[in-house]
Amino acid sequence: MPNLLIYYNTKTGNTELMAKAVEEGAKKVQGVEVTLTFHAEPQDLQNADTIIIGVPTYNHHMSLDIQNALQKTAESGINLKDKVGAAFGSYGWSGEAPKQVLEILKNKFQMKNLDTPVLSNYRPDEETLDKCRELSRKIAEELT
């Protein structure tokens, strides 16, 4: 069965609310195994067919956990080429982190289908949560 990994980080819970909506959206599609995790090793990224990363912006940057995981994956020589990727995240005023993650997935790992990230200004409202559900539902449908 194709699988979809949702790997996220959060400090105050806003990106976690988004991550749970992303999980809900993906689970609407039959025949796709969905994993939601706060911690991923390079091997977990390698084993996933699709990787959706949730990352808040702190100090104009992605959180260190996500940065370290991507760094470790690159150093391990793991090949993520042609896997489907996406990103989302909560922010306060600048919101660079999801774009930075997509840039790395695209340029370093040569992943594909990298849609515009779903962003939430602080706590996601219902409309933003729907965008999260829609993002993952579309991607999960493409996997089947």
Ligand SMILES: Cc1cc2nc3c(=O)[nH]c(=O)nc-3n(C[C@H](O)[C@H](O)[C@H](O)COP(=O)(O)O)c2cc1C
């Ligand atoms: C110390 C600190 C630094 C922050 N730096 C930024 C920033 O550079 N750009 C931005 O858009 N938001 C920034 N924020 C706001 C967070 O991105 C925002 O609170 C977000 O909702 C946190 O997501 P989380 O609840 O998933 O951790 C910062 C917040 C704190 C506390």
